[in-house]
Amino acid sequence: MPSKSIYYQYREPSPLRLLWLHMNANPFAVVAFYIFSFLILLMVLSPVIAPYSPDAQFSGAISQPPAWHELGQIQYLFGTDDLGRDLLSRVLAGSVYSLGYPLLATTVAALIGISIGAWAGMSHGVQSSTLNHLLDVVLSIPSLLLALVIIAILGPALHNIMIAITLVLIPQFIHSVHNAFYEERTKDYVAASRLNGCSRWYILTRVIFPNITTVVVMQVTFALSTAILDIAALGFLGLGVQAPAPEWGTMLARSLDQVYLAPWTMILPGVALFLTVLSINVLGDSLRAAIQERVRGT
Amino acid sequence: MTSLLEVHNISKYYRAKNGWLKQRRICALEPLSFSIQRGETIAIMGETGSGKSTIARLIAGAEAPSSGEIYLNGELLNPHDYQTRCREIRMIFQDSLSSLNSQLTIGRQLLEPLKFNTRLSQAEQHERVYVILQKVGLLPDHFNFYPHMLSSGQQQRVCIARAIILEPQIIVADEAFASLDPSIRAQIINLILDLQEDMGISFIFASHSPEIVKHVADKILIMHRGKMIEFDSTQALLTNPKEQISKNLLQSEQLNKALKHTTTQE
Structure with a gap:
């Protein structure tokens, strides 16, 4: 490996900055990053920037086409639906349901799953396998089906779906983190840290954890796109977020019967959903590649 | 007078699982005992899989022995008490990059x-780290470097720095020189000899190379299939080896080559 850079007056970029440099070299990653940041920004600002309330009905503008259509009006940029509700406001407000809630579910699942997985990975024997297989029963049921079961018992509501999705995501986190830990634990650098007299907590958080970030990043992106699609699918089936709420899946389902009369009511939420999931997957994939590249060295 | 390190009947077995409930015990090291005086250099020699690394790892505490005890200055070392052990015994691993x-x-x-x-x-x-980095021939600037940015010789120096930073009494090296090229190997060995002189460290190392062993070691321990065959001073073993295996191991590579050469010519 070249060591010539030692004698240059050269500041080594921090790991995070190096990651950014690697990401920057990949145009798809950059585009995905900007799209995702833009979506997050829209989501956070949606109550402020939405021109109307998502439930406000304008009886004078029913099924108004988008503004770029010759019949469109500029005050309804994305047009209106069959009840005269502004579609732009609804898509913006819907991002909270379709992006914000999956983010929340993924964060909770990641926190619980990673801590249990790490605990299982650091322990031995029966304790380790008990923890590892704690929620395996849940894993045997597809996430949508489990959500359906929970909804069948508790009734359709947003928080029930959230519980179902979080529950399904946790064992996947446990498994991937446990396996990664198990693999790293026997390596020499961990033994070296153990021989340095480091505490278990230090080895867990500072020594092993930085080395399994690729696994965690991959799992988080996977979980996030699963959560988004699940919430949308349940909304589409009419079992998730209930009708007046502007959830993207629910909007798709409602616009199904007017797809020939007002195609924009279906296409616009669909495009929003598509862009969100695509940008998350591309971003996750390139982030993982960038981390691997950084580890391998420049 | 008690010796610095006393190894008492240590052995190591691994359990290999094949199928349900069936377990096979694989013996990596049969019970052996030896002791080391302060400032001595011990070389452990043997073929691949003869238990050299196992001894090194057991002494350093990277693995716990299946039986037996290790005494340091007459005090029993607990195999899982890394805190007290690491102040006195430090290890240099075989592969420097993977141990960082x-x-x-x-x-x-x-x-x-x-x-x-x-x-x-x-x-x-921080001051101590800078001093140690200079002691092993690196620069304080290397503080902010990541391991992959260094050459293999520099990586090995970092491992040595990590071993001596707590000023231990014993350093265990598990074939630490095998992966280095000859000139860097010589540098690293000289570095270790200098440090040994400065700090009065006892040095235990596993090695393949008879040249290094002859050059560095005070005593040689010969291993064969998990058994200790001979343990004597370098002088005695070189002039009068009791076993054929010791003789083969200690014969220098050059001599081996020369012998082969002559036989093929004939």
Whole structure:
């Protein structure tokens, strides 16, 4: 490996900055990053920037086409639906349901799953396998089906779906983190840290954890796109977020019967959903590649 | 007078599982005992899989022995008490790159032992790391480097720095020189000899190379299939080896080659 850079007056970029440099070299990653940041920004600002309330009905503008259509009006940029509700406001407000809630579910699942997985990975024997297989029963049921079961018992509501999705995501986190830990634990650098007299907590958080970030990043992106699609699918089936709420899946389902009369009511939420999931997957994939590249060295 | 390190009947078995409930015990090291005086250099020689690395790892505490005890200055060492052990016995691993954490800077890794085993302040710890880096022939600037940015010789120096930073009494090296090219190997060995002279460290190392062993070791321990065959001073073993295996192992490579050469010519 070249060591010539030692004698240059050269500041080594921090790991995070190096990651950014690697990401920057990949145009798809950059585009995905900007799209995702833009979506997050829209989501956070949606109550402020939405021109109307998502439930406000304008009886004078029913099924108004988008503004770029010759019949469109500029005050309804994305047009209106069959009840005269502004579609732009609804898509913006819907991002909270379709992006914000999956983010929340993924964060909770990641926190619980990673801590249990790490605990299982650091322990031995029966304790380790008990923890590892704690929620395996849940894993045997597809996430949508489990959500359906929970909804069948508790009734359709947003928080029930959230519980179902979080529950399904946790064992996947446990498994991937446990396996990664198990693999790293026997390596020499961990033994070296153990021989340095480091505490278990230090080895867990500072020594092993930085080395399994690729696994965690991959799992988080996977979980996030699963959560988004699940919430949308349940909304589409009419079992998730209930009708007046502007959830993207629910909007798709409602616009199904007017797809020939007002195609924009279906296409616009669909495009929003598509862009969100695509940008998350591309971003996750390139982030993982960038981390691997950084580890391998420049 | 008690010796510095006393190894008492240590052995190591591994359990290999094949199928349900069936377990096979694989013996890596049969019970053996030896002792080491202060400032001595011991070489462990043997073929691949003869238990050299196992001895090194057991002494350093990287693995716990299946039976037997290790005494340091007459006191029993607990196999899982890393805190007391690491102040006195430090290990240099076989593969320097894999024994360094690729996600932490060199400096952070060298601070690790100081953080957990000394009561130095933050600034003193940093100062100590800078001093140690210079001692092993690196620059204080290397503090912020990641392991992959160094050459293999420099990586080995970092491992040596990590071993001596707590000023131990014993350093165990598990074939630490095998992967280095000859000139760097010579540098590293000289570095270790200098450090040994400066700090009065006892040095235990496993090695293949008879040249290094003859050059460095005071005593040689010959291993064969998990058994200790001979343990004597270098002088005695070179002039009068009792076993054929010791003779073969200690015969220098050049001589081997020369012999082969002559036989093929004939």
